[in-house]
Amino acid sequence: MSNEAALIEAARNGSATAFTDLVAAYRDGLLRFLLTRSSSFADAEDALQDTLINAYRYLHSYDARWRFSTWLYRIAINNAAKLKSMDTVELGDLSDEGNDPLRQCIAASERENLWLLARRSLTEEVYAAMWLRYVEDMSIKDISAVLEKSVSWTKVNLMRGRKTLDAEFNKVATDEKSKAYG
Amino acid sequence: MDKLAKQLRDDAHRIECSVSEELDDRIRASLEGIQPEPVQRPRRESKSFTFWWASSLTGVAAAIAMIAFINLQAPGSGPAQTESNPQPLIIPTVRWHTETAVLTSPLEQEFEDLQADLKKAEEAVKQDIDRLF
Numbered sequence: 063m064s065n066e067a068a069l070i071e072a073a074r075n076g077s078a079t080a081f082t083d084l085v086a087a088y089r090d091g092l093l094r095f096l097l098t099r100s101s102s103f104a105d106a107e108d109a110l111q112d113t114l115i116n117a118y119r120y121l122h123s124y125d126a127r128w129r130f131s132t133w134l135y136r137i138a139i140n141n142a143a144k145l146k147s148m149d150t151v152e153l154g155d156l157s158d159e160g161n162d163p164l165r166q167c168i169a170a171s172e173r174e175n176l177w178l179l180a181r182r183s184l185t186e187e188v189y190a191a192m193w194l195r196y197v198e199d200m201s202i203k204d205i206s207a208v209l210e211k212s213v214s215w216t217k218v219n220l221m222r223g224r225k226t227l228d229a230e231f232n233k234v235a236t237d238e239k240s241k242a243y244g
Numbered sequence: 245m246d247k248l249a250k251q252l253r254d255d256a257h258r259i260e261c262s263v264s265e266e267l268d269d270r271i272r273a274s275l276e277g278i279q280p281e282p283v284q285r286p287r288r289e290s291k292s293f294t295f296w297w298a299s300s301l302t303g304v305a306a307a308i309a310m311i312a313f314i315n316l317q318a319p320g321s322g323p324a325q326t327e328s329n330p331q332p333l334i335i336p337t338v339r340w341h342t343e344t345a346v347l348t349s350p351l352e353q354e355f356e357d358l359q360a361d362l363k364k365a366e367e368a369v370k371q372d373i374d375r376l377f
Contacts, residue, residue: 073280074280076279076280078272078275078276081275082271082272082275089263090261090262090263093263094256094259094261097259097261098259103261107264110263110267110271111267111274114271114274114275115271115274115275118275118278119278119281120280120281121280122280122281122282167259167260167261168258168259175255175258175259176252177252177255177256177259192252193256196249196256197252197253197256217373218369218373220376221369221372221373221376224376227248228248231248
């Protein structure tokens, strides 16, 4: 039995410590992902807490055929969606640097962070698919399971996401160049 | 890994945030306060051989009784004859005024062109997908 499987079994039997150890490797990544979908840092933290509580409570429903992170992200996306439906602030309106939790957490750089660009130009589902693929290294099959979409949908939308981002990125780069040269 | 994928990964790591000690304590306290729901295993019904044998015998007996009952019925007790309906059946007729659409040759040409474009686009998408994944 692998270490992860042993921790899952212990957590299923009521060990909160085993569960904390189990999710330790995923917490920061989940928070980062939830931050890109929340209107405040506090909301992202609440979403993470709800995700972990739900995962612990319903651990019996986890199917070991899937990666644990796949199951965890599925819960996180549901929680973020719930949180957003209660929220009055639209993510698209967070252009003000002072309000946007994602902007506040991004280190200063010469060029714009691609995830800010992605959030502006992609739909939430495509954004999530791109994140799971390029940050979490998930397989197409796992992404389809997390988003509850078909494999073909995932492939096509990942490709569309890439094309859109490429085009947006080139546009921003051209605008910046023309500004620099007056 | 291509350039865009690398940039996406690097930019994700430039988002500086981690679980604070305060949040960690909060999560731990919440987890201590709840219990995971027990594993729900499907109930296994006991199907003994005697039960199976008895139910089969009952089914066979019921079938024999039903066949005997139908065959031993008196010949006059069949379904009652009814008189035919004296009123003639009127079927309303509907007149359709339709014209067949005829594709003129420019339209046909355009349709073929569109199909060809669609096929080309499909092939391009397929190639892109195969190349990427």
